Amino acid sequence: xxxxxxxxxxxxxxxxxxxxxxxxxxxKVIGVQYLVTAFIFFLFGGLFAMIIRxxxxxPQLDVVNRSLYNGLFTMHGTIMIFLWIFPANxxxxxxxxxxxxxARETAFPVLNAIAFWLIPVVGILLLxxxxxxxxxxxxxxxxxxxxxxxxxxxxxxxxxxxWLLAVTISGVSSIMGGVNLVTTIVRMxxxxxxxxxxxxxxxxxxxxxxxxxxxxxxxxxxxxxxxxDLSLGTDFxxxxxxxxxxxxxxxxxxxxxxxxxxMALPAFGVFSEVIxxxxxxxxxxxxxxxxxxxxxxxxxTLVWAHHMFASATPNWxxxxxxxxxxxxxxxxxxxxxxxxxxxxxxxxxFKTPMLFALGGVAMFLFAGITGVMLAAVPFDIHVNNTHFVxxxxxxxxxxxxSMAIYAGIYYWFPKITGRMYSEGWGKLHFWLTFIGANLxxxxxxxxxxxxxVRRIASYDPQxxxxxxxxxxxxxxxxxxxxxxxxxxxxxxxxGRKAPNNPWNATGLEWTTSSPPPLExxxxxxxxxxxxxxxxxxxRLTTDPSSI
Amino acid sequence: xESPLDSGNSLSKNLNSTPKRDNLAFGFPIFLLSxxxxxxxxxxxxxxxxWKNSTWFPPGVxxxxxxxxxxxxxxxxxxxxVLYFAERAIARHKLVKFRRLWLLTAALGVIFLIGQVIEWxxxxxxxxxxxxxxxxxxxxGFHGMHVFTGxxxxxxxxxxxxxxxxxxxxxxxxxxxxxFWHFVDVIWIILFMLLxxx
Ligand code: HEM
Ligand SMILES: [Cu+2]
Numbered sequence: 203x204x205x206x207x208x209x210x211x212x213x214x215x216x217x218x219x220x221x222x223x224x225x226x227x228x229x230k231v232i233g234v235q236y237l238v239t240a241f242i243f244f245l246f247g248g249l250f251a252m253i254i255r256x257x258x259x260x261p262q263l264d265v266v267n268r269s270l271y272n273g274l275f276t277m278h279g280t281i282m283i284f285l286w287i288f289p290a291n292x293x294x295x296x297x298x299x300x301x302x303x304x305a306r307e308t309a310f311p312v313l314n315a316i317a318f319w320l321i322p323v324v325g326i327l328l329l330x331x332x333x334x335x336x337x338x339x340x341x342x343x344x345x346x347x348x349x350x351x352x353x354x355x356x357x358x359x360x361x362x363x364x365w366l367l368a369v370t371i372s373g374v375s376s377i378m379g380g381v382n383l384v385t386t387i388v389r390m391x392x393x394x395x396x397x398x399x400x401x402x403x404x405x406x407x408x409x410x411x412x413x414x415x416x417x418x419x420x421x422x423x424x425x426x427x428x429x430x431d432l433s434l435g436t437d438f439x440x441x442x443x444x445x446x447x448x449x450x451x452x453x454x455x456x457x458x459x460x461x462x463x464x465m466a467l468p469a470f471g472v473f474s475e476v477i478x479x480x481x482x483x484x485x486x487x488x489x490x491x492x493x494x495x496x497x498x499x500x501x502x503t504l505v506w507a508h509h510m511f512a513s514a515t516p517n518w519x520x521x522x523x524x525x526x527x528x529x530x531x532x533x534x535x536x537x538x539x540x541x542x543x544x545x546x547x548x549x550x551x552f553k554t555p556m557l558f559a560l561g562g563v564a565m566f567l568f569a570g571i572t573g574v575m576l577a578a579v580p581f582d583i584h585v586n587n588t589h590f591v592x593x594x595x596x597x598x599x600x601x602x603x604s605m606a607i608y609a610g611i612y613y614w615f616p617k618i619t620g621r622m623y624s625e626g627w628g629k630l631h632f633w634l635t636f637i638g639a640n641l642x643x644x645x646x647x648x649x650x651x652x653x654x655v656r657r658i659a660s661y662d663p664q665x666x667x668x669x670x671x672x673x674x675x676x677x678x679x680x681x682x683x684x685x686x687x688x689x690x691x692x693x694x695x696x697g698r699k700a701p702n703n704p705w706n707a708t709g710l711e712w713t714t715s716s717p718p719p720l721e722x723x724x725x726x727x728x729x730x731x732x733x734x735x736x737x738x739x740x741r742l743t744t745d746p747s748s749i
Numbered sequence: 750x751e752s753p754l755d756s757g758n759s760l761s762k763n764l765n766s767t768p769k770r771d772n773l774a775f776g777f778p779i780f781l782l783s784x785x786x787x788x789x790x791x792x793x794x795x796x797x798x799x800w801k802n803s804t805w806f807p808p809g810v811x812x813x814x815x816x817x818x819x820x821x822x823x824x825x826x827x828x829x830x831v832l833y834f835a836e837r838a839i840a841r842h843k844l845v846k847f848r849r850l851w852l853l854t855a856a857l858g859v860i861f862l863i864g865q866v867i868e869w870x871x872x873x874x875x876x877x878x879x880x881x882x883x884x885x886x887x888x889x890g891f892h893g894m895h896v897f898t899g900x901x902x903x904x905x906x907x908x909x910x911x912x913x914x915x916x917x918x919x920x921x922x923x924x925x926x927x928x929f930w931h932f933v934d935v936i937w938i939i940l941f942m943l944l945x946x947x
Binding site for chain 2: 309310377380381382384385388389390415416417418419420422423424426427430434435436437438443444445446449453456
């Protein structure tokens, strides 16, 4: 099978928008399909967040009733994790990884396509569950028993049932995607593309997908057991019979802690691509940064019980998990240090992707500090289940990871669409997001320290002040998506034509045309250098803002 | 000026023209590793629950029917051995022998499943009999589903072997299915020790 036909960008098959609605096995089409689908669900998740914040604007219960509120925060969390961050990351990886390693396609293109098409199924199931007679799942995104196995409506097909089904399907999709990406990275690299010539983004994707493969089945196992308890009357997790709800928590967090890194590692990868490009300097300590990704994956499987410090966890276990949790700070710290050293004395170009990347790194620093605080048992016991925790993880999932996804979308937009985005709209988007996010999520920390618990629709009036700030921030954040959408749509349709390498960046993806042809490369390149050779040759030091 | 890329090199044929089936030989084992985590999570749950509960079986039941399960275990283990010889046969291009042994493996799998159906029908307790019932039916049922899938895959590959020339140079699909079968077999041995012997 050596006859590979390359279609040029002008041929109809490449430009026809209809292919984005078809069962395509082209990893680039699948990548865009993932990204757009994820963004649509992000808007739903965001809409639910706005309703939650509207409810929390005042101490009284005045916008929705309590069970709808429970349903909204459950769906918000579930959608944001399983339908926004995961698919958006996988979409970016799908698009970029084969280009970055010099492959014509992924290892299992059909599997890849099936994995994508399961995502809309998951989303439709979850959104549809609002219309069930029992209403949607209300037990929160972690679905702890015994709350989640109560089924007061008595219907077999209830919100929780749909939730479990949706999470399981999403797991199947992630495993398929993981097998595909890992096999692609290990087996499909171009000649000369040794592991230590892979861009950090590929390293972080590899580390994140290994975590998916190794940890996610534990969640699937837990979901199956919970489904038995809910629908077939067994009592694996029932504290009222022989069962034990703590086992659910262990299985759940064995996956869901590493899941944080499944979300965050690709974000670190984006930072590691964008920052050197706009600082015109090689990534500081490339090899260390690359390997630290695997270290993060490894250590993060050993820390899950830090989510259970307040769950009757024995003391020796608390101490053990406190120690391992603090340990994760080391490889992550290495990364932050490397980005800082990279921008140090660099000539920075504040294009939109760079703004999102630097903003994301700064926010991650804050999130890291509150994270280490939470890893300390006495502090965690104090703020457990308060808004402090909610504030911490939103600094991770929104202020860091979602910002990184935005950075990635802007950075590779010219490659994906063959057109430039509008810098003005991009910067407006950044500032609205940055200000909105901090107004939204910072107040949760003082609120939590003062004792405002989470998952409540009404609260004591003493908490009103900070809650108003948070809600206004949230509405600003909601508005910030408007310039983004406008920018994406209008630039894709009418933007200035992009050159192949608008940022003068290194990396194989920039050597193909924009957008790349069907099979990516006219001729498979041979790689001879480490990535990030900025400043090593004259051409590559060209100022990216000169074009 | 040195360019990081240097296309047009003759090496370029190598990696990207590797046949798809080699990807399968890499991807399928990691899929199985991943899937085994589901079993591990069930085993851990079982072990913890059983360890914590002093009374396990419902009143009047002292344990499971070990002899019958032992027979089933022998059947499944021997099916793996038969399969091993089937793999050797195809490696030596003895297609007829391969087909016979391959089919024999599937037959042993079916016998195992029949044995399980008989066992389920004669069980002294049901799914609702506390944790003993729940774990028993969950674990054997989940494993049985895998055996069933394995049989279907075996028969499918058997059908493909009838196409002339299909397996002349061996076939990764064959290796993948055998790997799956051995995997299901190993899982059963662990399960047998946990459920019946412990
Ligand atoms: C668009 C901006 C966002 C706003 C305004 C927002 C707001 C909120 C609020 C008010 C809660 C309820 C807190 C509680 O009572 O416990 C919440 C929960 C949550 N959010 Fe967000 N959020 C946003 C983005 C995200 C993103 C991007 C993620 C990505 C993973 C996310 C994940 C979660 C999770 C997992 C929960 C917990 C849900 C639960 O308790 O079951 N959020 N969010
Ligand atoms: Cu954690």
